[in-house]
Every structure is written in C-alpha cells, then in structure tokens.
Amino acid sequence: MKDDAGRYGFIRVARALALARGxxxxxxxxxxxxxxxxxxxLVFLERAIINVGAIDNPDDVALAGIAENFLALVGEYSIIDRIDEVMPDTFHRVVPYRPVLTGGATTAAWIPEAMIIPMGEAGFEIERxxxxxxxxLLVVTEELARVFAPRADRILGGELARALADEVTRTFLSDDAPSNASPGxxxxxxxxxxxxxxxxxDVVNLLAEFTGDLESAVLVCSPLAGAAFAKAGEDEAGALGGYVLGIPFVTSTHMAGSVIGLVDVGQVILAEDGVGLDTSTHASVTASASGTGPATLVSLWQSNLVGVRAIQYINWALNPAAEGAAVFVDDAAAIVGALGKPTAQPAQPKAKRA
Structure with a gap:
C-alpha cells in the first residue's frame, strides 16, 4: 500500500492552501x-503551486504537480483502471484533440524486393x-479541514476521488447516448x-454475437452476476471478478444485476488528459437541503466552509467501424436460477442507437 503522503498528499496541500487563503x-x-x-x-507544495488567475478560481491558486497522486486514488475505484489491471495496455489510448485514424487496420505482409507495401483495408477516417x-466538489467545514489526521485525509481525499470514479464508471458501463458534456x-x-x-x-450466445477480438475482450457484470457464475460452476469466477471460459471479467455495482456485457477493449478509444484540482474559501456554491428542492447560493467564506474542486479530463468512444465489438444480455432469470434470489438493481443497457 502507498504511504499516506503519496495517497493523500494532494488533499493535505489543498487543505493547507485553502486554510491559508492561498x-x-x-x-x-x-x-x-x-x-x-x-x-x-512540502515537496508537493514546491512543485504544485502556480498562479493561474482563473476567473473561476477566486483564491488564484491551482494544484498542478500533485494531480497524478489524486488521479491514482481515483483509479483505485474506477472501472477504467480495473479493466487496465486485467487487460494491460489494451485500450486504444490517444492524445486528446490530436487526429486519430479509425476504421482501418494496421497490417503487415511479406513483400518481394523493391515492391510496394500493401495497405490492407484502405477504409479509414480521421477523427479528433x-x-x-x-x-x-467537496465542501467541508473549516473545523474539519483543520483536522490534520490520517482519518480526516481518508475522508476528504477518498470521498472526492470516489465521487469522480463512480460517475466515470456509471457512465462507461451504461447505454447513455453521447452528448456535448458526456461521452455516453x-x-x-x-x-x-x-x-x-x-x-x-448466455455467455456462449454472447460469444456467437460478438465480432470483436477475443484476445482483447473482457466481460463486465455486477458482483451479483459474478457470484452467479461461481455458483454455476465457474471455478475462477466470483463476485470480485475472475475468468469465465478463460475470458477475464470485472465486476461493478454500477452494472445492473442481471446484465452481462462483452467488450473488445482494443476497440475502445480512450483520451485522458489528467485532472485539475482547485481550492477555495471565497467562492459561492449552490446547495439544496433535500438534494431535489430549490437551490440557494451559499458563500463559503460567510458559512466558514472550505471547497475542494476536482475536474478529470477524460473521453472515450467505441471505434465506429467496430460493429459488434460490444454486446450484452439482460437475463434476470439466469441470475435467479443460479442464486435463487431476485436481482434488485437499477436497469442498465437497454436502448439501441437510433
């Protein structure tokens, strides 16, 4: 396990800067x-502080050099990193905004002396x-922010990291349509x-429908479905993941209990651009007492509060030429049959692309 400074150094520096008003x-x-x-x-502080003059950063302070520590903490909870663990270097990672070739395949061939190299499938598109x-956004009282103790570090840092990871995981495993804000x-x-x-x-039928590369494929399902695999006789499977028919699989509570998906990870284009961290005691935030009621504007300074904001820059898309590289089945009866219990979880992938 990483030392506390490596895991929570970012929140300690952010908290000190916020309390010191920059x-x-x-x-x-x-x-x-x-x-x-x-x-x-102190090392983090020396390499992390830059004056940015950002309009949305009233304290004029940003945390740059310690962002990788926070990103590593996010990764402990994120489905992206969990897939990376079982299928290393398989995502098609690209640099954001740089041109990307999609639709074609990189090929090789034996050629005679002085002959041209064949391109193979010539159809491709350039995308960005x-x-x-x-x-x-994590908002805490200044009194809690002044508690410099490992437990407070875990509460503050872990809560913010988990919130980002949960939203990334929920969206990635859904069938939400892409939008201007979200990858879908x-x-x-x-x-x-x-x-x-x-x-x-069901898994056999998924394989029959799947047109991706099984060497870069991963199954995704809920912990409940993972346990059902174990009960059905898959010795290397369980609620925390494992292998089914030799195919690695990962589990997440953000996957509906009755849904099993199969994805060619190599056809998932992934663009990551780090994370930004800001702190403030002078900003104003909107808050609702019930979470659904009317929002009111709250001044952090007047309310003796400290805000820590984290923004992760990430995007993904399935290669548009890779039809059949993601398939799924929703079979509550199969889970009930294996476990003898209902799958009381929110519904997931259902909609089809129009």
Missing part, C-alpha cells in the same frame, strides 16, 4: 507544523477525440441478445 508561506508553515520540515507534502470533463455509455447502440435463463449459455 498564502504559500503560511501554508508551508502549517504543513511543517503537522508533518515536519522534511515531509513529502476531445477531452470531456467530469467534476466533483460503451453499450450505447450495442446489440442485445435474448436471455436463455442459463448464465453459461
């Missing part, structure tokens, strides 16, 4: 008092994948096969 010497003194004059947090933003779900427009009532046969 005064770097004061923040440095605060960190020295709590963690010593040779602490890693922009980075989209998912944002999280990886199962948007995917083929749905009919359930058979038998979880093993």
């Amino acid at each position: 005064d770097v010497p004061e923040a440095r003194a605060m960190l020295e008092a709590h963690y010593g004059d040779r602490c890693a947090e 994948i922009p980075a989209k933003k998912v944002a999280g 779900g990886i199962f948007y427009g995917a083929s749905e096969i009919a359930g058979t009532g038998d979880i093993g046969q």
